[in-house]
Amino acid sequence: MTRPSPGYECFRRWTQSYGDVYTFWLGSTPYVMLCSYDIIKETFIRDGDTYVDKIQQPFQEKFRGGSYGVVETNGAMWRDHRRFALHQLRDFGLGKDLMQEKILIEVGEMFKQFDATQGAEQDVPKVFDVAVANVINQVIFGYRFDGEKEAEFKRLKEIMDFQEKNFNNFKTILAVFIPGLGRILPGPTIDELLDSYKTTFYTFFDARIEEHRAKIDFDSIESQDYAEAYLKEQKKRESTGDSTSFCDKQLSNMCLDLWLAGLMTTTTTLSWAISYVLNDLKVLEKVHEEMDRVIGSDRLITTGDKSQLPYMSAVVNECQRCANILPINLMHATTQDTIIKGYHLPKGTGVIAQISTLMLDEKIFPEPYKFNPDRFIDEGGKLRKVEQLVPFSIGKRQCLGEGLARMELFLFLSNFFNRYQMSPSSEGPPNIDKSKDFGILPRRFSAVLRKRS
Numbered sequence: 514m515t516r517p518s519p520g521y522e523c524f525r526r527w528t529q530s531y532g533d534v535y536t537f538w539l540g541s542t543p544y545v546m547l548c549s550y551d552i553i554k555e556t557f558i559r560d561g562d563t564y565v566d567k568i569q570q571p572f573q574e575k576f577r578g579g580s581y582g583v584v585e586t587n588g589a590m591w592r593d594h595r596r597f598a599l600h601q602l603r604d605f606g607l608g609k610d611l612m613q614e615k616i617l618i619e620v621g622e623m624f625k626q627f628d629a630t631q632g633a634e635q636d637v638p639k640v641f642d643v644a645v646a647n648v649i650n651q652v653i654f655g656y657r658f659d660g661e662k663e664a665e666f667k668r669l670k671e672i673m674d675f676q677e678k679n680f681n682n683f684k685t686i687l688a689v690f691i692p693g694l695g696r697i698l699p700g701p702t703i704d705e706l707l708d709s710y711k712t713t714f715y716t717f718f719d720a721r722i723e724e725h726r727a728k729i730d731f732d733s734i735e736s737q738d739y740a741e742a743y744l745k746e747q748k749k750r751e752s753t754g755d756s757t758s759f760c761d762k763q764l765s766n767m768c769l770d771l772w773l774a775g776l777m778t779t780t781t782t783l784s785w786a787i788s789y790v791l792n793d794l795k796v797l798e799k800v801h802e803e804m805d806r807v808i809g810s811d812r813l814i815t816t817g818d819k820s821q822l823p824y825m826s827a828v829v830n831e832c833q834r835c836a837n838i839l840p841i842n843l844m845h846a847t848t849q850d851t852i853i854k855g856y857h858l859p860k861g862t863g864v865i866a867q868i869s870t871l872m873l874d875e876k877i878f879p880e881p882y883k884f885n886p887d888r889f890i891d892e893g894g895k896l897r898k899v900e901q902l903v904p905f906s907i908g909k910r911q912c913l914g915e916g917l918a919r920m921e922l923f924l925f926l927s928n929f930f931n932r933y934q935m936s937p938s939s940e941g942p943p944n945i946d947k948s949k950d951f952g953i954l955p956r957r958f959s960a961v962l963r964k965r966s
């Protein structure tokens with residue numbers, strides 16, 4: 514393979530050596546990496562339809578029982594379900610106050626947990642994990658993990674920890690893409706890993722779906738959550754003779770995609786965000802100075818305050834840039850023959866918009882590994898818009914949950930910082946070195962919180 518092994522710095526160096534378009538081979542499959550904003554704009558934005566497909570990975574179909582969900586599907590299946598999910602997210606209150614209300618309830622619950630143990634070292638990411646899980650589970654299944662449901666979350670968390678532990682290393686990625694090699698590597702095979710992971714998740718989703726089916730009122734117009742809206746749409750389509758496009762298997766797989774994409778990305782970003790700030794407490798001082806000047810109390814901060822809090826927004830931007838949670842973005846495929854910079858790419862060629870390299874481009878972000886929110890503040894003290902900040906990717910497959918994620922990051926972080934003074938635990942600030950990681954894992958750490966007066 515290569516030295517250093519594939520990861521942020523390796524992709525950055527390859528871009529410096531080979532230019533902003535080069536080929537990266539995973540097993541026997543070539544992927545064309547697009548590594549500058551100009552080339553990504555020229556392809557994924559200006560010619561979006563040509564880059565919209567996903568490479569079909571055999572292990573995905575095996576895992577899902579066919580081509581299902583929204584993250585891995587192509588054509589009408591992908592288009593229909595992406596549109597439907599976006600529509601439901603809007604109906605549940607994105608852009609209105611409803612979603613914000615749900616998130617602020619979680620902020621309040623989170624405060625109760627942190628307040629109860631203030632002054633002592635506490636596991637901060639653990640509390641954020643539950644808060645974010647409650648938000649996405651409300652969207653999909655309409656309830657929070659409180660009271661007797663707490664055990665449910667504990668079980669799901671165990672599976673996610675299992676996934677984190679077993680799937681975020683280069684050996685496993687190699688085994689996925691080069692199955693022959695996977696069979697001779699030590700440890701459990703990919704099939705064994707996927708089997709245990711899959712059974713638990715689908716069992717959870719299918720049980721929730723059956724509960725919905727048992728109590729659904731098909732005559733009610735409003736739906737409380739995604740699963741209810743889906744079952745109604747399924748019935749509507751079946752009545753017109755279409756029994757395939759909104760089938761049961763697709764519902765389980767949509768729940769899986771929304772749940773996993775909605776939870777792990779956001780919790781990982783939040784844990785990195787707090788880790789960066791714990792490593793540079795001067796940033797927290799500046800946040801507090803802005804909060805005291807603009808908010809001046811412990812009232813809940815809402816999205817209505819955002820335009821008055823440019824430094825806070827710059828902190829969120831810089832946390833997303835540095836967290837840079839996908840060292841390799843998801844793999845796309847060309848839908849037709851095309852030409853990039855004079856190179857001919859036949860239909861079906863793997864193409865990757867390399868957003869992690871873009872967010873570490875030193876021409877745009879000098880000293881790219883330095884955590885520096887001020888890079889997003891202009892001379893007039895206002896928030897500076899930087900096109901190259903693309904943590905949610907670009908083009909027709911751009912993150913489906915971007916609106917929800919942005920709202921969660923701003924509301925969770927701004928309210929958390931406004932309420933607490935924070936200091937590292939006796940172990941010191943969390944480790945923020947990513948140089949040895951291929952995948953990116955959430956940070957696990959404790960910190961001491963004290964309510965600000």
Ligand code: HEM
Pocket residue numbers: 583584585595770771774775776778779782838839842843844866904905906907909910911912913914915917918
């Ligand atoms: C900080 C949080 C998040 C980050 C950084 C993030 C980032 C991304 C990225 C980079 C992609 C790949 C786009 C591409 O293929 O080019 C993606 C896709 C996706 N994300 Fe997110 N995401 C976040 C939160 C969420 C949330 C909250 C949801 C769910 C509500 C979600 C659902 C999805 C889905 C379903 C896709 C696949 C879209 C498609 O293929 O059409 N994400 N996300």
